[in-house]
Structure formats: structure tokens, C-alpha cells
Amino acid sequence: MSRADWSRRRFVGALTGAAAAAALPACDDTPPPGDSPSPKAPGTGTGPRRESDRPSGPRPLYVGTYTSVDGGGKGIGLATYDPGTGRITGTGTLTGVGDPSYLAVHPDGRTLYAVDEREDGAVTAVRLSDRKVLGSRSTGGASPCHLSVHPDGRHLLSANYGSGSVAVHPVDASGALGERTELVTHSGPPPGPGQQGPHAHQFLTSPDGGHVLAVDLGTDTVYSYRLDVGAGTLTETARASTRPGAGPRHLTFHPGGRYAYLANEVDNTVAVCAYDPGSGRLRIGEAQSTGTGAGTSYPAQILVTGDGRYAYLANRGHNSLTRYAVEADGARLRLLDTVPVGGDFPRQIAFSPDGALLFAANQRSGTVSVFHVDRVSGELRSAGEPFASPVAVCALPL
Numbered sequence: 001m002s003r004a005d006w007s008r009r010r011f012v013g014a015l016t017g018a019a020a021a022a023a024l025p026a027c028d029d030t031p032p033p034g035d036s037p038s039p040k041a042p043g044t045g046t047g048p049r050r051e052s053d054r055p056s057g058p059r060p061l062y063v064g065t066y067t068s069v070d071g072g073g074k075g076i077g078l079a080t081y082d083p084g085t086g087r088i089t090g091t092g093t094l095t096g097v098g099d100p101s102y103l104a105v106h107p108d109g110r111t112l113y114a115v116d117e118r119e120d121g122a123v124t125a126v127r128l129s130d131r132k133v134l135g136s137r138s139t140g141g142a143s144p145c146h147l148s149v150h151p152d153g154r155h156l157l158s159a160n161y162g163s164g165s166v167a168v169h170p171v172d173a174s175g176a177l178g179e180r181t182e183l184v185t186h187s188g189p190p191p192g193p194g195q196q197g198p199h200a201h202q203f204l205t206s207p208d209g210g211h212v213l214a215v216d217l218g219t220d221t222v223y224s225y226r227l228d229v230g231a232g233t234l235t236e237t238a239r240a241s242t243r244p245g246a247g248p249r250h251l252t253f254h255p256g257g258r259y260a261y262l263a264n265e266v267d268n269t270v271a272v273c274a275y276d277p278g279s280g281r282l283r284i285g286e287a288q289s290t291g292t293g294a295g296t297s298y299p300a301q302i303l304v305t306g307d308g309r310y311a312y313l314a315n316r317g318h319n320s321l322t323r324y325a326v327e328a329d330g331a332r333l334r335l336l337d338t339v340p341v342g343g344d345f346p347r348q349i350a351f352s353p354d355g356a357l358l359f360a361a362n363q364r365s366g367t368v369s370v371f372h373v374d375r376v377s378g379e380l381r382s383a384g385e386p387f388a389s390p391v392a393v394c395a396l397p398l
Helices: 003-011
Strands: 059-064 076-081 088-094 103-105 111-116 122-127 132-138 144-149 155-160 165-170 182-185 200-205 212-216 221-228 233-241 248-253 259-264 269-275 282-289 299-304 310-315 320-327 332-340 346-351 357-362 367-373 380-382 394-397
Touching: 059 357, 103 144, 103 394, 111 144, 122 144, 144 200, 155 212, 165 200, 165 233, 182 233, 200 248, 212 248, 221 248, 221 282, 233 282, 248 299, 259 282, 259 299, 269 299, 269 332, 282 332, 299 346, 310 346, 320 346, 346 394, 357 394
Parallel strands: none
Antiparallel strands: 059 076, 059 394, 076 088, 103 111, 111 122, 122 132, 144 155, 155 165, 155 200, 165 182, 200 212, 212 221, 221 233, 248 259, 259 269, 269 282, 299 310, 310 320, 320 332, 346 357, 357 367, 367 380
């Protein structure tokens, strides 16, 4: 990974003020909330429920950060949020995990996973009942920036940005991780304009569970693999290329499973993709506007509501969230508007499990913004003053 790439990943979004440095207590003295986490992975496209269906009482929120930058966090931030008001309250910090810049939860809600985004990359498992660190495993690559748990709950998928590779780790019954069973480096096609090599940015599973897909910003390619669930190995089945220099960063699927939406970081666009569950092949459509005007706005992450009606895109340069109407059963995105995110450099966004709230982790301002999601119109309404948390790069509400 070049020095320039390392700078872009970590320090371009460094904390610009010290206001968030004392946002969370220095240690964790608060037990986990009594309610068990939702077994459905949050933040991945859940639609708002009726008021009567929403959970009551505080819910857990975990915040990822960089620990090795000036003004950074001390570990994984611990907090709770009110599912009705969206108000966040800090409760402590889980130490012992270095540079936990991206977080995911096991489908059974019992184990939290974090990347250790360092040159010698690793992934770490944390048992949520007592917040015990169950151990770390090497990803075999540099600067892992994304991870996800396969729906079977027995495999952890991670993407090494620095070395342009993807890894698979087995997950045992306790939630702990075994030694890596697969590592695939993206050796082709050649890097896109302005890129020095492959940069795997996301590794996720298709809705039907038949394929796992890796989004690589450096090669302008989305790779489809079949995962051998017995051996934990990968077999490539298809590749889909964006236009040169698009810099694909994040893919999310429509709940119908036949379409997906791709956020392109470098050329400031999104694209609708058709997906064939049988072959795993993705067909990337025409580039579309993010509604942020001229210049690069570094789109970060795109989400779709569980009912498939609306999509939201985080724009870091523009410091906004774009709202799209999803039409034609997922085949079209129609730009509706953009709203200020209320922070600086929204690196990641996530829905609460009931879809009623949207959280945005703002890296440069060191804050987490919260929005109410209107279940009819899809409009976003600020839930109040953002929550201060040092170099907030990921917010995971459970």
C-alpha cells in the first residue's frame, strides 16, 4: 500500500478538533443492555416498522474508530440509543482492539467482529454478553477495512484494502474465529486510472446466499465467488467492471435480490446493477448523479430500506445524505434530494434494526448523527444534536 493510499484511508478524515476526545468514559463500567440484540444484522437494509412494533428501552450502539491517530479513540466506543428519540448516551470504551474501523455482528446477535485496520491486518471477535475479547486472527493482508458474517454464521468475510485481497475465517459455535481458510488477491484486471494496485473495499454475501461479492476500488471491478461452506474456500464465478476510474466502494442489494446499487467513490456516481443469482454475475448500469454538484464528493456507503422503496447515500465531501426513490421493482433509482448530515465526512451509515432511525458516523467531526426515517415518504429528519465520539468511522446500532 503506497503512502498516498494510506493517507487517503486514514488521515484524510482525521479529527479536526478535540471536542470529541472526551465523549466516552475511559473505561467500561456499564453492563450490556438487558435486551438481547436483534438476530437480524442491522444497518443492511431494514424498513421502518409501525410504532407499536418498535423496541422500548435503550438499545446498544457500538462505534468504530482509529486508535493510532492523534485525537483518535481508545477502542470500540460503547453507547446506548433511545429507539424512539434517537438520543445516544455514551457508556464506555472496549479496549484491546486496535484501529477497529469497521464492525459487524453475528446473525445470532451474540458476537461482535471488528477489523484491525493496520499494516498487519487482523479481525477480532468480542462476546457481547460480557464484552470479552475472544481473540484475533490475521487477515493475511494490509489494512482490512470491511467485514461481514455469512448468513450461515460459520464464516467471516473480510476485505484487505491495502493489499487488494479478501479473506475467509471460520466461526465456531462460541463465535470465536479460527485460522484463515482462504486468501485471494485481486491480480487482474490492471489498476484503474490513478490507482497503484487493487484495493478491496467490501466483501458481502448475496441475499440468496449463493455467492459472495468483493468490491475492489483499485481495479474498478466487482468479483463474484462461490463459497465452499465446508472448506471455507472461494471459487471465482464472474467479474463486473465499472467504467475506468469509477472507484467502486460499496454495494448494497435490493430486498428482491435481483438488483443492487453501487456507490463509486472516485467519480462521484452511483449505478444500478442487475444481479443473476444463478451465476452470481453482476451487470453494472449507467452512472447516475449523487445530487452533490460538481467536484468529487467521495460517496461512501449506500443503503436500501427493507421495503425496497428508498435508498440513501452518504457523501463525504458534500457532507450530505442523498435520498433516492427506488422504482420498477428495484431496477431504477430516482434522485429526490440531499440533506445536510450535520457533521463532517460521513464515512458510514446504518439503519437501526427496525429501520426507523439512520445513523451516520462522521469521521472528521468525530460525531454520530441520527435521523428519523419517515416510513411513507422516506424523508430524513434530524433527531437532534450529533453525539460526540472520537474519529467516528462506523456506527453499529443493535
